[in-house]
Amino acid sequence: MRSALVIGTGLIGTSAALVLASRGVRVHLADHDPEAVRTAASLGAGTDTPPEAPVDLALVAVPPARVAGTLADAMERGLARGYLDVASVKGGPLRELRARGLDLSAYLGTHPMSGRERSGPLAAVPDLFEGRPWVLTPTPETGTEVLNLALELVALCRAVPVVMDAEAHDRAVALVSHMPHLMSSLVAARLAEAEEAAVRLCGQGIRDVTRIAASEPRMWIDILSANPGPVADVLAEVAEDLGETVAALRALQSCDEDKRTRGGSGVEAVLRRGNAGQVRVPGKHGAAPRTYESVSVLIDDQPGQLARIFADAGRAGVNVEDVRIEHATGQQAGFVQLMVEPGAVPVLTRALGEQGWALRT
Structure with missing residues (x-):
């Protein structure tokens, strides 16, 4: 070319x-x-x-x-x-x-x-x-x-x-891209008029869920308008799951022990189905995701902090497979989660401790 x-x-x-x-x-x-x-x-x-x-x-x-x-x-x-x-x-x-x-x-x-x-x-x-x-x-x-x-x-x-195949592609992206974007937007929309006291409690979980809701709406209107049928099909299935989950949660409020038991089983079922689906998401090393463990390090919001952590990990001979940052609301600090192979946790923990890093176990 x-x-x-x-x-x-x-x-x-x-x-x-x-x-x-x-x-x-x-x-x-x-x-x-x-x-x-x-x-x-x-x-x-x-x-x-x-x-x-x-x-x-x-x-x-x-x-x-x-x-x-x-x-x-x-x-x-x-x-x-x-x-x-x-x-x-x-x-x-x-x-x-x-x-x-x-x-x-x-x-x-x-x-x-x-x-x-x-x-x-x-x-x-x-x-x-x-x-x-x-x-x-x-x-x-x-x-x-x-x-x-x-x-x-x-x-x-x-x-x-x-x-x-083109049609198989459209069904696939409805499941793994278009529907998740709408779900992220629906969750974020609940925050738009929420009380300030509630919003201040937002943590890393809701930041992760709502991240893609920040995308340009006009662009997504174009995308969804071109693939409405497959997206609606997936959302309809999600709606059925939501209906069953709402019913299970309502049952947990019942005074009837049998209803509470069924409600608990219903909630557990959807959580376990979520576990089963999450492990199928391809990981860094290909189709089969690998299991890592997290070492959490407290850092100040200052230049060079991340570079120092990675350098200390490198000197210890530990490869950081992934990294996540959990920001502390209203504070100039947060936790960096270093995802490493399970066998590397003791080595990394010892090395970072020796360098004076504050670790969260």
Whole structure:
């Protein structure tokens, strides 16, 4: 790949353009917003001048509702040898392109499973896709050339290619992405008019649950409007679970011992189902998540604290597999949870204690 045209200079498009440009690909940028193009170009993502000849790859990174129209326009104008899109929904654009009677041999729908709460070119980073799944949805019409271009793009972005059917993809993202976002928003919405005394009690758990609720609503309206059926199906199943859980909790209020017992069993069942589902979430080392233990360290909100902890752990020969920060409300301090292999806990605890760190056991 020597040249590319990135249409849509938001978070995903600009991040991909930054990667391509850094690898020596001549990248041309286009967007309906000239200011977004200028911003992306100023970041080093490419040039705002249009290509003078067909490029190797056209990457369409626009909202789902505009994908088919943008692709059709680019294909009819012969702007590239191969065409990809990165929309979070795949079935709708494919059906619309087929309805237009276009030759789909040069097209491949894709979806990088990565993102941030922020959007726009200023939120773009070249390592956005590293280690993340990048779904490819080839069809019987897909040509070898565009498939190779897609695999090259995924490799340059250091992502992990995953091949799926377009409709299966849409059902999958409804479960693992679109529904969780709505659930996060529903939980966060309960806080909007809550009493201040209640909000001040927020801890790390509700921060984790509501983190993605900070995303741009207009972007998510576009996404959900393109995949409403599968998302509604999953939410309907969640609604059934919620109804059963509400009934179980009400039973716990009963004076009848049998009802309380059934209520407790119902609550326990949903919690255990949650345990069973959570362990299936892929971990750092692949599909099978590994079990780590946590060493919690009290730190002050000062520059260099995290660097010191990691350096002390490194000198002890301990690899930190993951890290979480639990902020103390209203205080300039918090706990850093260092996730390590179980066998490394005694070594790390001893080493950090010797360096004067305050540990929480």
